[in-house]
Amino acid sequence: MTKNKQFTASAQQSLADIIYHRRDIRGNNFLNSPLPQAVLDKILHAAALAPSVGLSQPWEFVIVRDKETKQRVADNHQHENERAEKEFKDNQKHLYRQLKLEGIKEAPINIAVFYKPSTQPILGQNSMPEMGEYSVVCAIQNMWLTARSLNVGLGWVSILNPEKVKSILNAPHENKLIAYLCIGYVKEFLELPELEILSWHKRTPLKIIDETY
Amino acid sequence: MTKNKQFTASAQQSLADIIYHRRDIRGNNFLNSPLPQAVLDKILHAAALAPSVGLSQPWEFVIVRDKETKQRVADNHQHENERAEKEFKDNQKHLYRQLKLEGIKEAPINIAVFYKPSTQPILGQNSMPEMGEYSVVCAIQNMWLTARSLNVGLGWVSILNPEKVKSILNAPHENKLIAYLCIGYVKEFLELPELEILSWHKRTPLKIIDETY
Numbered sequence A, B: 001m002t003k004n005k006q007f008t009a010s011a012q013q014s015l016a017d018i019i020y021h022r023r024d025i026r027g028n029n030f031l032n033s034p035l036p037q038a039v040l041d042k043i044l045h046a047a048a049l050a051p052s053v054g055l056s057q058p059w060e061f062v063i064v065r066d067k068e069t070k071q072r073v074a075d076n077h078q079h080e081n082e083r084a085e086k087e088f089k090d091n092q093k094h095l096y097r098q099l100k101l102e103g104i105k106e107a108p109i110n111i112a113v114f115y116k117p118s119t120q121p122i123l124g125q126n127s128m129p130e131m132g133e134y135s136v137v138c139a140i141q142n143m144w145l146t147a148r149s150l151n152v153g154l155g156w157v158s159i160l161n162p163e164k165v166k167s168i169l170n171a172p173h174e175n176k177l178i179a180y181l182c183i184g185y186v187k188e189f190l191e192l193p194e195l196e197i198l199s200w201h202k203r204t205p206l207k208i209i210d211e212t213y
Helices: A009-021 A037-048 A067-085 A090-098 A131-149 A162-168 B009-021 B037-048 B067-085 B090-098 B131-149 B162-168
Strands: A059-064 A109-115 A153-157 A176-184 A207-210 B059-064 B109-115 B153-157 B176-184 B207-210
Touching: A009 A131, A009 B009, A009 B037, A009 B131, A037 A059, A037 A131, A037 B009, A059 A067, A059 A131, A067 A090, A067 A109, A067 A162, A109 A131, A131 A153, A131 A176, A131 B009, A131 B131, A162 A176, B009 B131, B037 B059, B037 B131, B059 B067, B059 B131, B067 B090, B067 B109, B067 B162, B109 B131, B131 B153, B131 B176, B162 B176
Parallel strands: A059 B207, A207 B059
Antiparallel strands: A059 A109, A109 A176, A153 A176, B059 B109, B109 B176, B153 B176
């Protein structure tokens, strides 16, 4: 390792391509082929190298392969999804009902990602206490991009009751569920996000403000 | 673009190297050379391609170059930092006082990154309302890695009062400050995180739990 590594145009383009082709993968797209441990290890290693506030590394990962555990999480998703559906009206509700929004049972690997708060003061977390959770999200984005580079799909399931998932996994009281990830090989990576293809939402130009609002 | 792009070992290694060599950059390391607009545009473009809950894209970016604005933000940092210092004891307090923890005035570009909550229900955000904020953090991590690939430094300043920063930037009441970023060319990318070099914290092995706690 050089002290001061400079990246080339080729490495820059690789990252840009990985970012462009990353997708959220759901159960209509996972293959049931197993994920080799060496591949999973690379994805987890990328999490370990994420930035964290005060180098606190406040993350914990629960690897779920057990069918019964997955079923219990999937049952909670179904309950929360029926509740969420009621938020939408008319055409949106109709489309919402047709969407497959998770791959809990289809993906060979699920990973519950937790934030473990520190009992000690953390450098950088005094004025913005959410920084611990945000560090965990940075780790997840590292995992997501690394999975995509390895041609492995990852889906983030957020239609879950975090307290119910904690209970299913027997997680410590103080832990906070940040994400429930589904990981595995895929049939295809869609050319665009599925919600864009289905016209649920359009891509909008970035809102960039010059100096002050 | 192929529909189903497969990445090679070379692209995988490029991403792994970028993740490994990413650093949090502070004022002792920024150069005052300007950042070309084309480089800034690439960093912002990476944010636009981040995952977001329900494709809600709930992010807004304020680009700060103005010296007076930077000074006001830096003043708030100093106030918050004096408050934070009191949290640490003995040797930690002594080391804390010597640390340079931000590069607000030294970096040519500051970017305040906001979460803009939607007035409409968002797919995937019903059970976990924090998903909007977490989407913004994914965008920031895309920016951080892209900056590093372009051999540009980025530092995330969290020792700030978010409401004071909102006031300085005249941000709408409903916006939430997620991050205040400092961006520019650097003297060097340290071989390891500065807090690791200074033994503030050690790198710890990932905590991985098999199936349930």
